[in-house]
Amino acid sequence: MSAGTILTVSGLTKSFGDGEAETLVLKGIDLQLAEGEMAALLGPSGSGKSTLLSILGTLMRASGGSHEMLGTDLMQASEAERTEFRSKYLGFVFQFHHLLPDLSAIENVMMPAAAAAGRETAPMRSKAGELLDAMGLAERRDFRPAAMSGGQRQRVAVARALINDPVLVLADEPTGNLDRQTADEVMALIRSINDSLSSSFLISTHDAHIAAQCPRRIELLDGRIVHA
Ligand code: ADP
Ligand code: MG
Numbered sequence: 001m002s003a004g005t006i007l008t009v010s011g012l013t014k015s016f017g018d019g020e021a022e023t024l025v026l027k028g029i030d031l032q033l034a035e036g037e038m039a040a041l042l043g044p045s046g047s048g049k050s051t052l053l054s055i056l057g058t059l060m061r062a063s064g065g066s067h068e069m070l071g072t073d074l075m076q077a078s079e080a081e082r083t084e085f086r087s088k089y090l091g092f093v094f095q096f097h098h099l100l101p102d103l104s105a106i107e108n109v110m111m112p113a114a115a116a117a118g119r120e121t122a123p124m125r126s127k128a129g130e131l132l133d134a135m136g137l138a139e140r141r142d143f144r145p146a147a148m149s150g151g152q153r154q155r156v157a158v159a160r161a162l163i164n165d166p167v168l169v170l171a172d173e174p175t176g177n178l179d180r181q182t183a184d185e186v187m188a189l190i191r192s193i194n195d196s197l198s199s200s201f202l203i204s205t206h207d208a209h210i211a212a213q214c215p216r217r218i219e220l221l222d223g224r225i226v227h228a
Contacts, residue, residue, distance in 0.1 A: 006167055006200060007033040007056065012065035014051055025051050027223040028065065033168065033202065038194045040211035041204040043220035049204040050172055052220065056202065057090055057170045058082040070167065087116060091161035091199070093171035097153040099145040099160075105132060106141040109159045116164065124163070131159035134193050151182035158190060162199060171203040175210055187213040 014026040025048050033039065043049050054060040055067065058074060067074045072085055099108045109128035114120040132141055135155040145153050154174055161169050171190075175183035187210060194201055203214060211217045219227040 004034045005032050006035050007031070007069045008066070009056070009062075009068070010066045012052075012055065012067060013063045014048075014055060014060075015063045025223050026055075026062070029223075029225055031218065031225060031228060033200055035167070036194070036198050036200055037216060038191065038201040038214050039203070039216040039218055040214035041202055041218050041220060042206070042208060042211040043204075044206055047220045048223045049206075049220055053170045053172050053202065053204055056168075057092060058086045087112075087164070089167045091164065091166035091169040093154070093157050093161045093169065093174045095173040095176040097145065097157040099153055099156055101145055104142045104144055105137060105148070105156045105159075108145070108156055109163055111163075112160060113163045128159065128163060131162050131193075132156070134196065135159045135189050149182070150178055151186055154178065154186050155189060158186070158193070162193070162197065165197075166199050168200045168202065171201060173204055173206070175205065175207075180209070183207075183210060184213070 009029055009031050012026055012029040013024065015022050015024045017023055029052060041049050041052065051060070055062050062075060070089060074082060074085065077085065100111065103111065106125065106128050109131055110120055110124050113124045129141060132138060135158055137152060137155055140148060140152055148156070158174070175186050178186060190201060191213065205211050217227065218225060
């Protein structure tokens with residue numbers, strides 16, 4: 001592992017099904033991510049973006065190859081070790097925000113921290129407030145998701161992904177449900193929060209215009225990286 005590298009995968013494969021129905025979806029992925037970087041994972045629908053993010057997020061196991069992060073061999077790790085690793089080091093943003101409808105914005109942001117600690121604390125609340133401020137939502141702290149726009153909800157989801165100081169945030173088409181202008185605003189806010197925090201971001205998209213807003217673009221085509 002070279003200095004500043006947080007993640008290394010080599011020859012990573014993933015297949016679904018078995019026997020004659022087996023299909024190889026990831027065909028040998030080699031990739032490294034550095035501390036603090038923001039990279040797009042660009043590829044057309046069906047190229048394997050969600051599968052790769054699920055594996056990097058320890059939500060799914062690779063079929064072959066190596067997967068190492070922060071000195072932990074995630075291929076060899078037990079399910080319990082992978083779950084602990086996930087809650088300590090990883091954050092997630094999905095295309096659909098998955099916010100809890102009965103909680104306010106700030107309560108949604110605090111939720112992963114409160115759930116881990118078993119209770120809500122004042123420092124958690126102040127940190128959640130700072131993250132919402134950084135995402136341009138200072139005035140929306142006490143609003144419920146239903147009272148916010150799609151872009152605002154995704155900004156809350158980004159703040160929530162950051163509450164436990166993840167080393168890496170995996171965002172699967174986070175702007176896929178937004179119009180272009182709103183998507184650009186969300187990307188600009190992610191960019192600025194990435195500048196101020198040490199968390200790395202890997203953001204999947206099928207949209208080259210969105211990918212162009214990331215300092216690094218990793219291109220996936222039919223289960224292979226064609227540009228990194
Ligand atoms: P993307 O996110 O780039 O659209 P996916 O990772 O969702 O791509 O899917 C890549 C390929 O893997 C697709 O052909 C898809 O049908 C297939 N695939 C994804 N998940 C499964 C699964 N659980 N079982 C079988 N095939 C799957
Ligand atoms: Mg996908």
